Each structure stands twice: as structure tokens, then as C-alpha cells.
Amino acid sequence: MKGSFNVNTSPSLTFAKLNMNGDNVGIDTGKLNRDNVRQVITGGGITESDERIVIPLPKTDEDRIFELAEPAEKVMRLTEDASIILEFCGESAIQRVIRVASKKTVNVIEVTKGCGGDQALCSTRYILEEGSRLKLIRIQILDKGTLYIDDLKAVLEKDSYLEVVRIDLGSHRSYIGSHVLLDGKNAEYKAHGDYLLNGDQRLDINMIADHIAPDTVSDMRYDGVLIDSASKLFRGTLDFKSGCKGAKGSENEEVILLSEDVINQSLPIILCGEEDVEGNHGASVGKISDEIIYYLATRGFDEESATKLIIRSKFNTAVSQIYDEKIRGDLTRRIEEVLK
Amino acid sequence: MANGKTIINDIDHTRYDFRYAESSEEYIREDDGFTEDIVKRISEEKGDPEWMRDFRLKCLDLYNKMDMPCWGPSIEELDMNKIASYVRHKSDMKNNWEDVPSDIKETFEKLGIPQAERLSLAGVGAQYDSEIVYHNLKEEVAKTGVVYTDIETAMKTGYEDMVREHFMKLITPADHKYAALHGAVWSGGSFVYVPKGVKVDIPLQSYFRLNASGAGQFEHTMIIVDEGADVHFIEGCSAPKYNVANLHAGCVELFVRKNARLRYSTIENWSKNMFNLNTKRALIEEGGKMEWVSGSFGSHISYLYPMTILKGNGSKMTYTGITFSGEGQDLDTGCKVVHSGADTSSVITAKSISKSGGIGMFRSSVVIEKKARNAKCSVSCDSLMLDSISRADTVPAMDIRAYDADVGHEAKIGRISDEAVFYLMSRGMSEEDAKALIVSGFADSVSKELPMEYAVEMNNLIKIEMSGHKA
Numbered sequence: 001m002k003g004s005f006n007v008n009t010s011p012s013l014t015f016a017k018l019n020m021n022g023d024n025v026g027i028d029t030g031k032l033n034r035d036n037v038r039q040v041i042t043g044g045g046i047t048e049s050d051e052r053i054v055i056p057l058p059k060t061d062e063d064r065i066f067e068l069a070e071p072a073e074k075v076m077r078l079t080e081d082a083s084i085i086l087e088f089c090g091e092s093a094i095q096r097v098i099r100v101a102s103k104k105t106v107n108v109i110e111v112t113k114g115c116g117g118d119q120a121l122c123s124t125r126y127i128l129e130e131g132s133r134l135k136l137i138r139i140q141i142l143d144k145g146t147l148y149i150d151d152l153k154a155v156l157e158k159d160s161y162l163e164v165v166r167i168d169l170g171s172h173r174s175y176i177g178s179h180v181l182l183d184g185k186n187a188e189y190k191a192h193g194d195y196l197l198n199g200d201q202r203l204d205i206n207m208i209a210d211h212i213a214p215d216t217v218s219d220m221r222y223d224g225v226l227i228d229s230a231s232k233l234f235r236g237t238l239d240f241k242s243g244c245k246g247a248k249g250s251e252n253e254e255v256i257l258l259s260e261d262v263i264n265q266s267l268p269i270i271l272c273g274e275e276d277v278e279g280n281h282g283a284s285v286g287k288i289s290d291e292i293i294y295y296l297a298t299r300g301f302d303e304e305s306a307t308k309l310i311i312r313s314k315f316n317t318a319v320s321q322i323y324d325e326k327i328r329g330d331l332t333r334r335i336e337e338v339l340k
Numbered sequence: 341m342a343n344g345k346t347i348i349n350d351i352d353h354t355r356y357d358f359r360y361a362e363s364s365e366e367y368i369r370e371d372d373g374f375t376e377d378i379v380k381r382i383s384e385e386k387g388d389p390e391w392m393r394d395f396r397l398k399c400l401d402l403y404n405k406m407d408m409p410c411w412g413p414s415i416e417e418l419d420m421n422k423i424a425s426y427v428r429h430k431s432d433m434k435n436n437w438e439d440v441p442s443d444i445k446e447t448f449e450k451l452g453i454p455q456a457e458r459l460s461l462a463g464v465g466a467q468y469d470s471e472i473v474y475h476n477l478k479e480e481v482a483k484t485g486v487v488y489t490d491i492e493t494a495m496k497t498g499y500e501d502m503v504r505e506h507f508m509k510l511i512t513p514a515d516h517k518y519a520a521l522h523g524a525v526w527s528g529g530s531f532v533y534v535p536k537g538v539k540v541d542i543p544l545q546s547y548f549r550l551n552a553s554g555a556g557q558f559e560h561t562m563i564i565v566d567e568g569a570d571v572h573f574i575e576g577c578s579a580p581k582y583n584v585a586n587l588h589a590g591c592v593e594l595f596v597r598k599n600a601r602l603r604y605s606t607i608e609n610w611s612k613n614m615f616n617l618n619t620k621r622a623l624i625e626e627g628g629k630m631e632w633v634s635g636s637f638g639s640h641i642s643y644l645y646p647m648t649i650l651k652g653n654g655s656k657m658t659y660t661g662i663t664f665s666g667e668g669q670d671l672d673t674g675c676k677v678v679h680s681g682a683d684t685s686s687v688i689t690a691k692s693i694s695k696s697g698g699i700g701m702f703r704s705s706v707v708i709e710k711k712a713r714n715a716k717c718s719v720s721c722d723s724l725m726l727d728s729i730s731r732a733d734t735v736p737a738m739d740i741r742a743y744d745a746d747v748g749h750e751a752k753i754g755r756i757s758d759e760a761v762f763y764l765m766s767r768g769m770s771e772e773d774a775k776a777l778i779v780s781g782f783a784d785s786v787s788k789e790l791p792m793e794y795a796v797e798m799n800n801l802i803k804i805e806m807s808g809h810k811a
């Protein structure tokens with residue numbers, strides 16, 4: 001069944017004429033086949049269950065899509081490191097719940113790839129139990145004809161820590177949504193996304209961190225490079241709810257524009273209903289500074305080489321965190337392909 | 341450091357909260373609501389040319405068809421059937437304070453307008469309810485060719501073509517529902533023309549007072565600063581508080597020609613029953629400069645985002661604004677800028693203070709069009725939360741389509757820093773004085789942009805009284 005859905009909607013709206021409050025996307029849920037997605041998990045300490053998890057958030061259009069899609073479903077509880085390959089072999093949707101057991105430290109690396117069709121949809125709910133720590137590296141290298149919707153929601157209990165590192169290189173249109181509830185005292189959330197878009201790729205991001213409990217910390221950062229006629233819309237929201245005393249949140253963005261036809265849109269929002277908090281936002285958008293190019297020129301780099309060097313360095317921080325050598329090599333190769 | 345909390349009082353509005361009863365013998369008041377008959381009567385009352393009458397009726401039709409804005413604070417409690425669109429004293433506009441009706445004259449004297457005119461202004465316009473009641477321009481300024489009058493007079497004294505060429509061309513009636521309403525029932529306001537190369541050394545000021553209960557004020561301000569000219573225009577506004585809603589839906593259209601400069605300063609102190617749905621827009625040509633200075637202290641609900649279109653190459657804009665939201669206030673303020681020309685630049689500095697359940701929202705948009713090569717923009721917004729029953733939100737949007745743009749943005753929300761208070765106390769200040777100094781300093785970037793007497797006025801408005809009560 002084909003329908004129109006308003007995805008990645010911002011919790012607080014800007015002027016309607018800017019068309020940045022969400023995006024209308026057509027999804028044909030009738031074409032989605034749950035057998036078209038394969039999830040390969042390696043690692044120990046995985047317990048599967050049929051537990052129902054309800055995240056206390058208002059229903060969104062993304063939720064409606066997944067209700068209609070009848071996706072493949074997985075509920076897992078992790079106690080040790082895991083590696084996940086999520087491969088779409090055709091149009092499909094998958095919905096997962098991942099729990100990280102109390103006081104456990106878990107590293108998960110996940111690669112989303114493939115497709116061979118128009119639509120790849122993934123919804124994941126993370127529950128971080130008290131004192132747990134999850135470092136999640138997510139790499140998306142889907143075929144460039146794909147429309148990708150990634151809907152992440154997470155609840156962080158007391159003293160838990162969630163770190164999300166993500167690199168988005170693939171798909172034609174990507175909708176990356178994340179909504180993290182810092183529900184327990186001292187919970188901490190760190191997110192760092194990198195993207196490199198060329199051709200007419202479009203990336204639409206909607207990151208939300210709700211500070212609910214006292215002394216919670218969030219740090220969201222999204223950096224990237226736009227080439228050719230690529231476009232990106234970043235919505236980031238820090239929402240300090242009444243009662244989150246001592247909370248600290250920051251969101252930052254650095255965008256490098258390399259071609260005349262690129263479009264960069266940003267909507268960094270801070271909502272504050274609590275006095276005793278610190279909220280910061282910073283953004284820097286533009287071409288690579290002439291000073292840096294000049295400095296590198298004095299070291300023997302022409303402009304093109306200098307630009308490539310700077311772009312590689314932007315990705316190095318994220319790529320170097322990938323402990324799987326094969327995935328790291330594949331990613332580096334893809335970055336080099338774009339830079340050619 | 342002492343435990344407990346320093347109390348910062350609300351803005352003292354009592355200076356502005358006085359009123360005079362308006363009797364039907366002395367005042368003309370239209371029926372409540374917005375109908376075709378009412379619009380026709382207003383047009384007839386004002387002696388509009390035919391084009392303006394037709395324009396008003398088209399705007400009314402558009403107003404009835406347009407939706408309410410969906411992204412800002414709720415204005416559902418504003419019942420448009422209980423707003424009178426037009427109220428005026430039966431006397432005509434005067435050029436001498438002595439000839440102004442006594443209740444109106446006393447009002448403006450209490451507000452200090454005649455005194456300010458004598459001391460520091462090149463010209464003054466004073467609007468009471470729907471009409472300008474006083475207008476005057478110093479002789480030496482008038483001799484330079486500067487025109488400062490109300491729009492209605494401008495249309496009848498040789499400037500009709502200029503008004504027609506510019507009227508609601510920058511803010512079109514289709515812009516939003518209340519711009520359409522403004523086009524239908526506008527009345528009063530100011531018309532300023534500064535000829536080529538003329539620099540007006542001291543400011544012009546218009547003061548808008550809405551005295552009538554349950555009424556709207558829809559003044560239209562049009563300022564044309566010709567090539568190489570320079571002027572500072574100050575706008576003030578206030579109203580007594582009523583238990584029923586009042587509406588302000590004015591429009592300000594500013595045209596800054598090549599290499600001209602316009603500074604537009606506003607101290608807004610409407611009463612807390614006011615819905616302030618005002619629209620301001622400026623078009624800047626090559627090498628021109630627009631400077632907005634804005635202090636928003638009053639109103640129940642505000643939608644206020646002065647917009648600048650940097651059309652000409654090398655044109656510039658600065659916006660410096662402060663908003664103080666207290667009990668019962670939801671002030672949605674900010675600014676918009678569109679970079680259209682090459683080598684354009686804009687600097688936006690916004691501050692907001694929220695307390696006693698007040699809601700302060702900074703909302704902005706920065707659009708850099710593809711052709712705006714080498715555009716530069718810097719946005720900074722700081723919000724200070726003085727308690728946990730208030731709100732301070734920021735929603736800044738950026739749409740950048742020029743690859744060689746240079747855009748920086750930073751926003752901060754927080755309370756008064758304990759470290760700063762501690763530092764000042766270690767230098768011998770009391771906690772109360774330290775906090776007062778910090779809050780004054782927070783507002784300083786705006787007050788220093790105002791002429792001395794208005795900076796003093798703003799500091800009076802903030803009236804930060806550090807009483808040192810224990811919370």
C-alpha cells in the first residue's frame with residue numbers, strides 16, 4: 001500500500017515557508033518483504049526473546065510506516081561485543097529491540113548494505129540498563145538507488161552510556177532519525193556522525209536528545225562534506241525537560257561545501273524548561289578556509305590534493321575506531337572512490 | 341556563598357499602565373470584527389484613492405481565505421470578532437503639542453515624548469489608537485528635503501506615486517494572514533523620505549499608543565532612504581492593560597538605497613493583554629546598511645522577526661535584540677535575513693531573559709541564495725533562565741545554497757554562572773550586587789546600541805531589583 005508520510009519531524013517547528021520541519025516521503029509498504037533482509041550477528045552473549053518494549057514517546061509517522069510494513073522482528077539482549085551485518089537483498093523493513101544488560105560494556109559494529117530495490121527501512125530500539133555502556137558504530141553503504149529510513153530510539157537508564165558513531169556514504173535518499181531519552185540520573189549520550197555525499201544524494205537527519213533526569217550529559221556532532229549537487233538537512237534538538245537539574249548538552253556541526261550546486265540546511269534547536277542546565281550549539285558552514293589551503297600549499301600540496309587530505313582527515317577519527325580490518329578497508333576504499 | 345535564591349523582579353509596567361476613558365462624543369469607534377462594510381467605511385473615512393480602496397478589499401478577501409500560522413505560539417484566545425479595527429479622536433493631526441486634545445497630550449507627556457523631542461529628536465510622530473495625532477519635523481531638517489509625515493498625508497501631498505510604488509510591495513498581503521488583515525484595515529503610521537546624500541544627525545521617532553480597550557492598531561511605516569543618505573529612526577510603543585485582548589498588526593517597510601544606512605530602533609512595551617503580530621522588512625541595495633536594534637518587553641504573545649533582504653552586492657545587516665519574558669508572556673522573537681547579493685554580510689546577536697513562567701523563543705532564519713557569492717553570516721543567541729518555571733527556546737534555521745558562504749552559529753542557554761558570581765564576590769561584592777551586575781552585563785550589548793536616553797529607559801524597563809530574598 002502506497003502512502004505519504006511526514007518523517008523526521010522536528011519537535012519544535014520553524015517558519016513553514018522554509019520547508020524544514022519534516023519531509024514528506026512516499027513509501028510503498030506493499031512492496032516490502034520481510035524475507036528480503038538478512039541479519040548476521042557474530043559475537044557472544046546474545047539472548048533472543050519475544051519481549052514487547054514500549055518507548056514512552058508519541059507515535060510518529062515512522063511508527064506508522066513500521067506498523068504497516070510488517071517487518072522482520074528481532075529482540076536481543078547483549079552482554080558481550082557483537083558484529084552485525086544487515087544486508088538488504090530487496091525492498092524490506094526490519095524492526096529490532098536491543099537491550100544491553102546492566103553493568104555490561106558492549107561494543108557493536110553494524111554495517112548496513114545491499115538493497116537491489118528502492119526501499120530499505122530499519123527501526124531499532126535500544127534499552128541501556130542501569131550502569132551499562134554501549135558503543136555502537138553504524139556504517140551505511142547501501143546501493144545508491146536506495147531510499148533508506150533509519151529510525152533509532154533509545155532509553156538510557158541510570159549511569160548508562162551510549163556512544164553512537166555513524167558514517168553514511170550510501171543510498172540515494174537517507175532519513176536518519178534518532179531520539180534518545182536520558183531517563184536515568186547521570187546517563188550520558190554521545191553521537192558523532194560523518195557523511196560524504198556526492199551526485200544528487202540527499203541526507204535528512206533528525207537527532208533528538210531528551211534530558212529527563214538530573215546530571216545527564218549529551219554531546220551530538222555531525223560533520224560532513226557535500227560535493228556536486230548533494231544536499232543535507234540537519235535537525236538537532238536538545239530538549240531540557242523540567243527537573244533535569246545539572247544537565248549539560250551540546251550539539252555541533254561542521255559542513256564543508258565543495259561544489260556550486262550543493263545545498264546545506266541546518267535546524268539546531270535547544271528547548272529549555274529547566275534553569276540549572278547548560279546547553280550549547282555551534283555550527284560552521286562553508287568552504288575549506290583559504291588559510292588552510294595556503295598553509296598546505298606552502299608544504300607542497302596543490303589545492304586538489306590539499307582538499308582531499310583534509311576530507312580524509314575528517315573521516316580518520318571515525319574510521320580509526322572500526323576494529324574490524326575488513327570493514328575499515330572497505331570503507332576507506334569507498335571514501336577514495338568518491339574523492340576520485 | 342549564601343544559600344537561597346536572588347529574586348529578580350518583573351519589569352515594572354506601571355509607568356505605562358494609565359488610561360483615559362474614550363467617550364463617543366470625542367471618539368469615533370468602528371464596530372468590532374472585520375467585514376467588508378467596515379473596511380469600506382474605514383476607506384471612506386480616510387478618503388482613500390480608488391486603488392487603495394480596492395487594495396483593502398482584496399486584502400480582506402485574502403485574510404478570510406488564509407490559514408493561521410502553524411509553527412508559533414497559539415493565538416486561539418484572540419477573538420477577532422471582539423476587536424475594533426478603527427478608533428480615533430475626532431480632532432485632526434496637529435503640528436503643535438498645545439493643540440493636541442488634553443487627554444492625549446497628557447498621555448504623551450507622561451511618556452516623555454514632547455520632552456524627548458525638545459532634547460534629542462529631529463522629528464516626532466505620535467499615534468493614538470488608529471490615527472497620528474501629532475507630527476512635527478525640525479525646520480532645519482525639513483529644509484534638507486527630508487519628509488516625515490503620516491502615510492495618509494504623504495498620499496495627499498505629492499507622494500502618492502511613491503507610496504503606491506512601495507506600499508505592501510515588500511511585505512505582500514499574501515505573506516501571512518495578519519499581513520493581509522493589515523492591508524485591509526491599516527491606518528496611521530509614518531512616511532519618511534530621506535533624499536540622496538542627506539545625513540540626518542539626530543534621530544526621528546514615532547510613538548504608538550493604543551489606549552482603547554478591545555481594539556487593534558494597524559499602523560503602516562514606510563521609510564525610503566535614498567542613495568548615500570543616513571538616518572536613525574526610533575519606534576516606541578505602549579498601552580494600558582485591559583482584561584480583554586488588544587491586537588497590534590502593524591507593518592514596517594524599509595527601503596535602503598545604494599550606499600545608504602538606516603538604523604531602526606524599537607523599544608516595545610505593549611501591555612500584557614496585547615497580541616503583537618507585527619511584520620517588519622527591509623530591502624537593502626548595493627553597499628547599503630541596515631541596523632536593527634530591538635528591545636521586546638511587553639505583550640502577552642508576540643510574533644516578531646524583522647527581516648532583511650540583502651539584495652545589492654556588498655550590502656550589510658546587523659540585528660541586536662533583547663527579549664524579556666515575564667509572567668503570562670510568550671514572546672516569539674528573532675530575525676530573518678536573505679542574502680541575495682554577492683559579498684553581503686549579516687551579524688545577528690540576540691539575548692533573552694525568561695522568568696516567572698515567561699516563555700522566550702528565539703526564532704531565526706538565514707537564507708543564502710546560490711548567487712550570493714562570498715556571503716558571510718554570524719548568528720549568536722544567548723538565553724538566560726532565571727527560574728525553572730519559565731522556558732527559553734531557540735529555533736535557528738539556516739538554508740545555505742552558496743558553496744563559498746561562511747556561516748557561523750552559536751547558541752547558549754543557561755542560568756547565571758556560579759563561578760562568575762563567586763569571582764565577583766571574591767572581589768568584595770554582595771551576591772545580590774554580583775547577580776545584578778551579571779544580568780545588566782547580559783543586556784549590555786543591546787543597551788549600548790541605543791541613544792543614551794533610550795538605554796536609560798531600557799535599563800528602567802528591565803528594572804532589575806535584587807532583593808536578596810531566600811527562595
